[in-house]
Amino acid sequence: MIYLYAYTNHRADLDSLRRMGALWQILQEAGIDAELLVNDYRAQLAGRELGLPAATTIETIMDIDAVAEHGDTVVIDSPEEAGERMARYVETFARVLRIVPGGGESRYGEVVIDPLAPASLLYRFYGGAERDDERVVIYGDSDWDRMFLSGREAFRECGCSLYWGHYFYVKYEEELAEVFGTIHESDEYPELLSRCGSIVTAMPQTALEAAAAGARTLYLHRDGVSETVRSRLTMLGVMSLGWKEATDQTIDPAAAVFARIPTVSTRFWLECLGF
Numbered sequence: 001m002i003y004l005y006a007y008t009n010h011r012a013d014l015d016s017l018r019r020m021g022a023l024w025q026i027l028q029e030a031g032i033d034a035e036l037l038v039n040d041y042r043a044q045l046a047g048r049e050l051g052l053p054a055a056t057t058i059e060t061i062m063d064i065d066a067v068a069e070h071g072d073t074v075v076i077d078s079p080e081e082a083g084e085r086m087a088r089y090v091e092t093f094a095r096v097l098r099i100v101p102g103g104g105e106s107r108y109g110e111v112v113i114d115p116l117a118p119a120s121l122l123y124r125f126y127g128g129a130e131r132d133d134e135r136v137v138i139y140g141d142s143d144w145d146r147m148f149l150s151g152r153e154a155f156r157e158c159g160c161s162l163y164w165g166h167y168f169y170v171k172y173e174e175e176l177a178e179v180f181g182t183i184h185e186s187d188e189y190p191e192l193l194s195r196c197g198s199i200v201t202a203m204p205q206t207a208l209e210a211a212a213a214g215a216r217t218l219y220l221h222r223d224g225v226s227e228t229v230r231s232r233l234t235m236l237g238v239m240s241l242g243w244k245e246a247t248d249q250t251i252d253p254a255a256a257v258f259a260r261i262p263t264v265s266t267r268f269w270l271e272c273l274g275f
Contacts, residue, residue, distance in 0.1 A: 007078030008043035015205035102228030126193035151247035198253035
């Protein structure tokens, strides 16, 4: 069995879930069974909205071996530190792949893959629909530190609607509604990526998916996210601004340009998993 572990909680965006969902889709289309592992119930709901099957919920990265068995393959998309447990996983499982946006080094023999590198891009394609003129801000799935709430004035004149993240606090809705004319529910994510002409986001995976789908895409780079991630997106043609730089001015989504994103290499991922 192949297990795809996506780190999810109320302080994290759902980039990991979207990447593992894209990989699940690749495997399904190839006729290969895989099971998703997540950390919380809201991620289960988000997965359902993306057309994914029910996932198994585990507490942390330390609990993968409570589900996966000797000889299984495990793909881990998580910033959690596993320490020596990762070494045990490498010894126990047939293959251990760790997904690290921007790349990183293998410490225990696991295979590290950068999902933003041109040769190993991993995203779900949302193209096909005719695009309209709507501009939408898909800031993220969480605003636990109130960064977006504090910077909302930069969006007042941009004429944008807002995607309501899965983990947004309901009590902030009134304040955000004053700035954004329309608020879209989280289950509209696939539709927004399929039809909106301009998309502003602070999530690297959403920036990749939006650009690949054919939207004008502006990526807002937050502190704490690897600069390599921003460099990778820039290399792919995605326009970016630092969060402070962006919120010190009026954001204009129409200034973003179209990026030419290569298609996902299905063969690359199947080979990584031993097929």
